[in-house]
Amino acid sequence: MHADSSLIELANGLKNRTFSSLELTNAYLSAIDESQDELNAFITVTADIARAQAKAADERLAAGDAPALCGVPLAYKDIFCTEGVATTCGSRMLENFIAPYTATAIARLNDAGAVMLGKTNLDEFAMGSSNENSYFGSVANPWDPSRVPGGSSGGSACAVAAGLAPAALGTDTGGSIRQPAAFCGVSGLKPTYGRVSRYGMVAFASSLDQGGVFARGAADIAMVLGHMAGFDPRDSTSADQTDDWLTACRSQPPSAASQGRIGIPKQYFVDLGVTDASMQNACRTLEAAGFTLVDVSVPHVDAAIACYYIIAGAEASTNLSRYDGVRFGHRCEDPQSLDDLYRRSRSEGFGAEVKRRILTGTYALSVGYYDAYYLKAQKIRRLIQQDFLDAFADVDLIIAPTTPDVAFKRGDLVDDPVAMYQQDIYTIPASLAGLPAMSIPCGQHQGLPLGMQLIGPHFAERTLLETAAAFQQLTDFHQLRPEPTA
Amino acid sequence: MTWESVIGLEVHVQLATRSKIFSGASSAFGAEPNSQACPVDLGLPGVLPVLNEEAVRMAVKFGLAIGAEVNAYSVFDRKNYFYPDLPKGYQISQFEQPIVGRGELIVHTEDGPPKTIGITRAHLEEDAGKSVHDAYAGLTGIDLNRTGTPLLEVVSDPDLRTAAEAAAYFRQLHTLVRYLKICDGNLAQGSMRCDANVSIRRMGESELGVRSEIKNINSFRFVEMAINYEIERQIELLESGGTVERDTRLYDAERNETRSMRSKELSNDYRYFPDPDLLPVEIDDAFIDAVAASMPELPEAKLNRYVTELDLSDYDAGWLTQDPDAAGYFEAVHAVSGNPKLSANWVMGELSAALNRAELDIAQSPLSAEKPGRLLQRIEDGTVSGKIAKGIFETLWQQGGEVDAIIAAEGLEQVTDTGAIQSLIDEIIAANPDQVAQFQAGKDKVFGFFVGQVMKASKGKANPQQVNELLRDALKH
Numbered sequence: 019m020h021a022d023s024s025l026i027e028l029a030n031g032l033k034n035r036t037f038s039s040l041e042l043t044n045a046y047l048s049a050i051d052e053s054q055d056e057l058n059a060f061i062t063v064t065a066d067i068a069r070a071q072a073k074a075a076d077e078r079l080a081a082g083d084a085p086a087l088c089g090v091p092l093a094y095k096d097i098f099c100t101e102g103v104a105t106t107c108g109s110r111m112l113e114n115f116i117a118p119y120t121a122t123a124i125a126r127l128n129d130a131g132a133v134m135l136g137k138t139n140l141d142e143f144a145m146g147s148s149n150e151n152s153y154f155g156s157v158a159n160p161w162d163p164s165r166v167p168g169g170s171s172g173g174s175a176c177a178v179a180a181g182l183a184p185a186a187l188g189t190d191t192g193g194s195i196r197q198p199a200a201f202c203g204v205s206g207l208k209p210t211y212g213r214v215s216r217y218g219m220v221a222f223a224s225s226l227d228q229g230g231v232f233a234r235g236a237a238d239i240a241m242v243l244g245h246m247a248g249f250d251p252r253d254s255t256s257a258d259q260t261d262d263w264l265t266a267c268r269s270q271p272p273s274a275a276s277q278g279r280i281g282i283p284k285q286y287f288v289d290l291g292v293t294d295a296s297m298q299n300a301c302r303t304l305e306a307a308g309f310t311l312v313d314v315s316v317p318h319v320d321a322a323i324a325c326y327y328i329i330a331g332a333e334a335s336t337n338l339s340r341y342d343g344v345r346f347g348h349r350c351e352d353p354q355s356l357d358d359l360y361r362r363s364r365s366e367g368f369g370a371e372v373k374r375r376i377l378t379g380t381y382a383l384s385v386g387y388y389d390a391y392y393l394k395a396q397k398i399r400r401l402i403q404q405d406f407l408d409a410f411a412d413v414d415l416i417i418a419p420t421t422p423d424v425a426f427k428r429g430d431l432v433d434d435p436v437a438m439y440q441q442d443i444y445t446i447p448a449s450l451a452g453l454p455a456m457s458i459p460c461g462q463h464q465g466l467p468l469g470m471q472l473i474g475p476h477f478a479e480r481t482l483l484e485t486a487a488a489f490q491q492l493t494d495f496h497q498l499r500p501e502p503t504a
Numbered sequence: 505m506t507w508e509s510v511i512g513l514e515v516h517v518q519l520a521t522r523s524k525i526f527s528g529a530s531s532a533f534g535a536e537p538n539s540q541a542c543p544v545d546l547g548l549p550g551v552l553p554v555l556n557e558e559a560v561r562m563a564v565k566f567g568l569a570i571g572a573e574v575n576a577y578s579v580f581d582r583k584n585y586f587y588p589d590l591p592k593g594y595q596i597s598q599f600e601q602p603i604v605g606r607g608e609l610i611v612h613t614e615d616g617p618p619k620t621i622g623i624t625r626a627h628l629e630e631d632a633g634k635s636v637h638d639a640y641a642g643l644t645g646i647d648l649n650r651t652g653t654p655l656l657e658v659v660s661d662p663d664l665r666t667a668a669e670a671a672a673y674f675r676q677l678h679t680l681v682r683y684l685k686i687c688d689g690n691l692a693q694g695s696m697r698c699d700a701n702v703s704i705r706r707m708g709e710s711e712l713g714v715r716s717e718i719k720n721i722n723s724f725r726f727v728e729m730a731i732n733y734e735i736e737r738q739i740e741l742l743e744s745g746g747t748v749e750r751d752t753r754l755y756d757a758e759r760n761e762t763r764s765m766r767s768k769e770l771s772n773d774y775r776y777f778p779d780p781d782l783l784p785v786e787i788d789d790a791f792i793d794a795v796a797a798s799m800p801e802l803p804e805a806k807l808n809r810y811v812t813e814l815d816l817s818d819y820d821a822g823w824l825t826q827d828p829d830a831a832g833y834f835e836a837v838h839a840v841s842g843n844p845k846l847s848a849n850w851v852m853g854e855l856s857a858a859l860n861r862a863e864l865d866i867a868q869s870p871l872s873a874e875k876p877g878r879l880l881q882r883i884e885d886g887t888v889s890g891k892i893a894k895g896i897f898e899t900l901w902q903q904g905g906e907v908d909a910i911i912a913a914e915g916l917e918q919v920t921d922t923g924a925i926q927s928l929i930d931e932i933i934a935a936n937p938d939q940v941a942q943f944q945a946g947k948d949k950v951f952g953f954f955v956g957q958v959m960k961a962s963k964g965k966a967n968p969q970q971v972n973e974l975l976r977d978a979l980k981h
Contacts, residue, residue, distance in 0.1 A: 098550075105550070107549070117550065121550060221781075255780075336594050336777075340548075345591060345646075383777050
């Protein structure tokens with residue numbers, strides 16, 4: 019009933035009462051159940067809550083005038099707080115943490131009648147590009163279980179690719195939605211910074227974190243985003259502006275754009291390697307569809323990775339200070355002193371990558387290094403942002419590869435953090451600039467998916483989604499599915 | 505050798521907002537431990553701070569009151585350190601760009617002219633929770649009710665030269681924030697706490713000595729005692745050939761001494777950086793104008809007005825304006841009585857004494873100002889004498905009632921009828937021939953005896969001035 023359907027098709031099926039939300043939910047729950055051993059996409063499956071929500075949704079649907087998303091099952095990255103259900107962030111530190119509140123994004127989806135299937139696996143505290151940094155085990159790429167699904171939102175990308183949910187929420191700090199979307203052959207949108215409330219989304223790097231959506235296609239993403247986006251008085255950094263177009267997306271799929279100026283940033287198109295053919299094809303497809311391709315330059319992006327790891331690390335180092343074993347979270351056995359309590363609780367509770375980032379971030383903020391690292395990184399960040407603003411004076415959006423390669427083998431990069439950080443080379447600049455960016459499938463290499471990125475000006479989600487819709491009318495890469503596992 | 509001490513104060517003013525600076529939890533004092541800490545105060549994962557605009561308004565009010573530049577753009581930073589009563593592992597404060605820039609405060613000390621003390625800056629921050637060390641054997645309790653309470657930290661220039669001056673500055677700040685209604689001023693509950701930076705140098709030297717910082721002093725008296733102790737300690741050290749170490753000290757009031765808490769070498773690197781969860785605070789002219797329009801008359805202006813317009817002494821004006829409640833009470837008494845000096849005397853005398861006996865603040869006075877005001881009006885218009893008025897005041901204080909009703913009911917109206925007083929005088933003279941003879945023999949002191957007898961016969965109600973005049977006339981003959 020569900021594996022080959024898009025979210026919008028499922029929503030229509032629910033609306034027309036072709037099947038019930040409970041039937042649909044049960045189908046997804048059993049698919050998840052069958053997949054867990056091999057894929058490990060979920061940390062917590064909330065079957066009881068899902069069925070209760072599905073029954074409630076069926077009542078709303080029967081009563082008529084339910085929101086378009088009513089009864090649609092979704093999966094949530096386990097970094098969004100959900101009242102009464104564990105929110106682990108993939109960390110031993112929060113193995114038993116149950117928040118007494120629900121993240122604003124999810125509360126809005128709940129209000130629309132969405133059904134929570136469960137909480138998906140991730141790199142610990144969203145730090146990672148392979149989902150191998152999870153305390154709850156790594157996640158497999160459904161296209162080739164010996165490969166990573168990408169990260170940090172690997173569980174959500176895997177779930178959508180494997181047909182375990184029609185859409186899933188992720189968070190993106192430096193590429194954590196776009197990179198796994200590319201590796202798993204699904205679409206993933208990181209909205210403009212401030213578009214989706216961060217309230218209840220556990221912080222990694224506050225000035226970069228942004229919640230977003232995975233689904234098969236742009237239309238599915240638009241429907242979910244339309245329901246969860248918008249100003250939230252509980253998040254001072256959320257944007258206080260309305261977007262009627264996005265609101266309309268709750269019930270009306272975006273139309274396909276038929277024209278526009280697309281920038282090709284030369285800095286992104288050097289030595290494309292395995293992505294070269296698919297990028298060239300994608301450009302030709304867009305040109306044929308009526309778009310104009312224009313060369314643009316974003317000269318400072320070569321400093322983006324260094325800049326990002328300083329800023330994100332600095333913010334993370336203090337965001338994660340609250341995990342001290344005093345009030346909640348992991349606490350060491352039999353502490354001998356206050357220092358011992360801090361030291362052992364944090365040493366035991368955090369994994370290696372989280373510790374690495376706390377250390378580098380602490381270093382970057384320390385007396386004597388602050389100006390050389392943190393302040394300089396902030397200056398570079400502004401230069402990169404200006405690069406994009408200058409480019410957008412001439413073009414409506416920018417196209418770029420999402421990743422340098424297809425999904426790599428599990429275990430290949432775990433001992434080489436710098437090579438791992440290089441995976442984010444194409445995704446980080448848009449994060450630093452706070453821009454909306456999405457990855458959509460644009461080809462395959464040796465049977466593995468490849469993604470391309472569309473990057474737009476601030477709050478130009480409409481341009482991205484309508485362009486993606488146009489591309490997806492002309493191509494079927496987003497319809498390709500991995501062979502069912504097991 | 506003579507030494508000069510150089511003192512600067514950092515005063516934490518707890519702002520009287522209803523809710524906390526970054527959350528909606530109540531900031532009231534004295535609730536059950538941990539009953540006023542919401543997820544934001546607890547630093548739970550995923551929650552975010554949202555700035556309380558009322559705290560900003562109060563900070564701006566303070567800035568305007570000290571003639572400071574209110575910065576149109578200020579930034580909240582994170583001050584990072586681990587402590588069990590600091591839930592997030594950082595305190596949200598303002599470091600490089602505070603909301604209030606340079607200003608000044610005029611301080612009055614008992615000896616010497618008023619002195620202008622520079623204020624370097626004032627910034628907004630959140631308070632930490634409280635560690636409770638004595639409630640559980642071998643354990644430390646954490647009460648997070650205070651977490652997130654808004655503070656305005658006011659940093660003075662090192663302009664203070666004596667402990668008395670420092671205490672006077674602290675007191676003046678206390679007066680000011682109470683006038684502005686931005687702090688309840690309750691020192692015992694920690695609503696104002698002071699850190700004192702103290703150093704000494706040889707008189708005439710321009711370079712500053714090594715300073716120590718005395719933390720968390722919460723009374724005017726202790727500020728003075730702690731600083732005096734510290735000055736003496738540093739003088740003794742230097743005069744005996746030692747050096748002052750830069751350190752942080754605690755004042756022990758019971759022993760009247762300061763003790764080292766930690767030396768600065770071990771101090772934290774706080775790794776300040778702008779808090780990415782909060783936007784910079786931008787304040788426009790309209791906001792500042794609105795705050796300016798709500799400013800009360802400030803203590804210094806009020807003091808000057810009392811002296812120049814109401815003709816009060818510097819001492820009386822200072823006494824009355826130090827406490828906004830006292831000033832308000834005085835003004836209400838004066839409005840009814842019409843006599844500023846008489847009103848001042850009664851507020852500072854009878855009323856103040858009665859309040860002290862009852863251990864009440866003037867704001868808690870059981871007598872509304874209208875009643876003493878009416879009473880003084882009755883002295884002014886000659887209805888009652890000052891002496892009788894004191895009795896009426898006692899009645900008002902003990903039993904309540906209305907001034908005019910008490911006067912009527914108890915027949916206390918002053919006797920000003922010349923005939924009535926004259927007939928009393930005639931009776932007294934007739935009854936005391938011996939004293940009449942003494943007076944007429946030149947013994948002037950006996951006059952007082954006659955006044956007393958007449959007043960007694962009138963039950964205190966005869967107008968004393970008339971009694972004097974008529975008595976002199978009568979005794980001449």
